[in-house]
Amino acid sequence: MATGRTHRPATRSRGIPEATVARLPLYLRALTALSERSVPTVSSEELAAAAGVNSAKLRKDFSYLGSYGTRGVGYDVEYLVYQISRELGLTQDWPVVIVGIGNLGAALANYGGFASRGFRVAALIDADPAMAGKPVAGIPVQHTDDLEKIIDDNGVSIGVIATPAGAAQQVCDRLVAAGVTSILNFAPTVLSVPDGVDVRKVDLSIELQILAFHEQRKAGEEATGESEAVVRAPKDSGKGPDGDVPAVMPA
Amino acid sequence: MATGRTHRPATRSRGIPEATVARLPLYLRALTALSERSVPTVSSEELAAAAGVNSAKLRKDFSYLGSYGTRGVGYDVEYLVYQISRELGLTQDWPVVIVGIGNLGAALANYGGFASRGFRVAALIDADPAMAGKPVAGIPVQHTDDLEKIIDDNGVSIGVIATPAGAAQQVCDRLVAAGVTSILNFAPTVLSVPDGVDVRKVDLSIELQILAFHEQRKAGEEATGESEAVVRAPKDSGKGPDGDVPAVMPA
DNA sequence: CCATCTTTGTGCACGCGTTCACAAAGACAT
DNA sequence: ATGTCTTTGTGAACGCGTGCACAAAGATGG
Structure with a gap:
């Protein structure tokens, strides 16, 4: 991906x-x-x-x-x-920061698989001052203002972005400027980064759309095809608002 | 993926x-x-x-x-x-069920991007009886026992698995048996499904490991290379337990 | 020590995906 | 109407990834 x-x-x-x-x-x-x-x-x-x-x-x-x-x-x-x-490279310990502690960010922080393979959540960072100091998964959330210092103090080279799409590029730029060279992006945006920085993206919405394509294709073949299997008939609904919300995307 | x-x-x-x-x-x-x-x-x-x-x-x-x-x-x-x-296939509405309402499942349920492109969370399903009836993102959680009925009543063809790894295959089998033909898997397991069923996986752990590989490579080149840029020096730590916990995976 | 049997490691061919480079198509000005 | 200029659509070449099929390697038993 x-x-x-x-x-x-x-x-x-x-x-x-x-x-x-x-x-x-x-x-x-x-x-x-x-x-x-x-x-x-x-x-x-x-x-x-x-x-x-x-x-x-x-x-x-x-x-x-x-x-x-x-x-x-x-x-x-x-x-x-x-x-x-x-x-x-899993024989060494990789400190990781998670930026954007919303629903998804908190879920990621609580994810046990982190520690299992040489990854350690070094810090949680959020832009909301009300979040500062509040512990999530046993780790106190720190404010975005201190991002550069946190990266530097912990020798972080891998950053996870779980912010809303609107903030992602800006956060990304700051992470990169502070020395991060690998980014895992959960925000539904295309990040632009300088050469030498790796970005992988995880996007729930994209994955679902790909599944929908194949699902539609199956339904189409079924209709024109031979066996009259049960055709799923979803009801239609009004279109929801296009959320600027954090997401989950695939490589 | x-x-x-x-x-x-x-x-x-x-x-x-x-x-x-x-x-x-x-x-x-x-x-x-x-x-x-x-x-x-x-x-x-x-x-x-x-x-x-x-x-x-x-x-x-x-x-x-x-x-x-x-x-x-x-x-x-x-x-x-x-x-x-x-x-x-986004001109039609796709009802989706999320199975496994832990940290990640709840985050997915709250994800606004769902509704935006023709996807609708038709139901939330969890194996914990204590969760049953409790609303998450405004939708009451239902018990796994009713999985087949829920799928059938709502004409669901796309399922999202956010359970622990140990339960994923079993849940998958039930989803498929009930008529689901597309699965988005967040559990860190390889799912086996019959022909005609599409599976996409999203795995946070795998994404991080791929980033770590490139990160290590960069560090190696840096050491043998010319410019003596700042080499990130992560501290080492004891190895954590290998969680059987829900995850996030990329296609 | 030799024969047999299992399983690895890989040479080779094929197909998908990417990229280049350019001809065809159309807008727009004169 | 004619010419120029922009941008699409695509033919062709190339490179990566996959899978087959088999020879080499080693274990195991007699």
């Missing part, structure tokens, strides 16, 4: 294709589950099934990292967990 | 490439903004800039929809909004 993904054209980072990088976290998750069940080794076929991909693709992906498998046996789970973690 | 995206191999739906479909919502958003500012026409160059894509790509994307532009002038904003909306 991804789907999502902001233009990183032909920049195959250190020879590892972008598509492969995007799948490594998937493998890592499956491997971690196996590790917790104390499974010692796993074949490409099994692991591929668990990760929901083709086994040939998985093997090719791993081949970019090196030859970590044993022919006739499979992959050592623990070893592979370590190798992938290292490749993804 | 991308990035998400679940394997839809060579199924170019009605001739429109999947990559193009994924960008249509982006164009639509930019066009809507122009429409609100009463801009009558826009060139491919301007619109591409607003959507953050290449102008040639945009023109090719539009060429799949038909010839809606005027050479020497550009595109009629209102007309294009309508055409894209129609293509995406």
Whole structure:
């Protein structure tokens, strides 16, 4: 994205294709589950099934990292967990700030998966003075005025934007100016950033629209097609206002 | 997904490439903004800039929809909004259910962008009996026991899963059995679904890991490279527990 | 030590997506 | 009406990603 993904054209980072990088976290998750069940080794076929991909693709992906498998046996789970973690840079701790503590921002702050993989919520930042000092997920919210100082003091290089769309670009500019070089954007806006800064976006609205497209297509085929399956018939409604509200977007 | 995206191999739906479909919502958003500012026409160059894509790509994307532009002038904003909306199936109303009303589920329910583009939250569903009847975002939460009836009564074909990972597959199975054919999955799990069902996933953890990879790469290049810019130095911390908690994932 | 069997690692071909570059189309001025 | 100028629509080339299919590698048993 991804789907999502902001233009990183032909920049195959250190020879590892972008598509492969995007799948490594998937493998890592499956491997971690196996590790917790104390499974010692796993074949490409099994692991591929668990990760929901083709086994040939998985093997090719791993081949970019090196030859970590044993022919006739499979992959050592623990070893592979370590190798992938290292490749993804998860052996170190990444402090993260979340800007915009509304419904979504608070949900993100409460998300347990943060700490699990080397990410740590270093600070929560919001523009509303009334929020300042109020603890969310055990972390006191700080005011936007101190953004630069917070970034600097904590050595933050990854920022999460969960503000309304109108504020996103401005927040983004300040984050970048303060030294942030990776941004995860939940606001429904296209952010423009200088070279060297990575942006990934997560947009609920876009995801739903893509699903709607396919849904419509299915309905259309069904109508013209053979089997007269049950056609879903949604009622129509007045169009709602176009919210400038924080959102959730996909890579 | 991308990035998400679940394997839809060579199924170019009605001739429109999947990559193009994924960008249509982006164009639509930019066009809507122009429409609100009463801009009558826009060139491919301007619109591409607003959507953050290449102008040639945009023109090719539009060429799949038909010839809606005027050479020497550009595109009629209102007309294009309508055409894209129609293509995406947004001229009709799509009732959506959200299953799993935790932090994230509640945030999604409160998200204003839902109503804006033809989506309507038809019901909120949670497994916790204590939640039943309690209103979230003005909509009373219903119990999982009634899931099938809710789907059927409202003619729902799109479901959003915001449950913990452990419950996701089970919820998914029930949704599909009840007639849902499109699923937006926020749980950090690979869902397996029968053919004909579309799944898109949004995973915060995966997005962060991808950013961490690039971040690490930048740091590495910096070290071996020329300019001795300020190297961010995050402190290390004890590894947190691997939460089974709801998440946020990108296509 | 040899044979067999499993599973990895990868060369190759194919298809999708992106980008360039330009001809065709139309607006607009004279 | 004719010429100029802008902008679209698209043919063609290229590169990335995917999947097949198989040879190489190693484990395992006799």
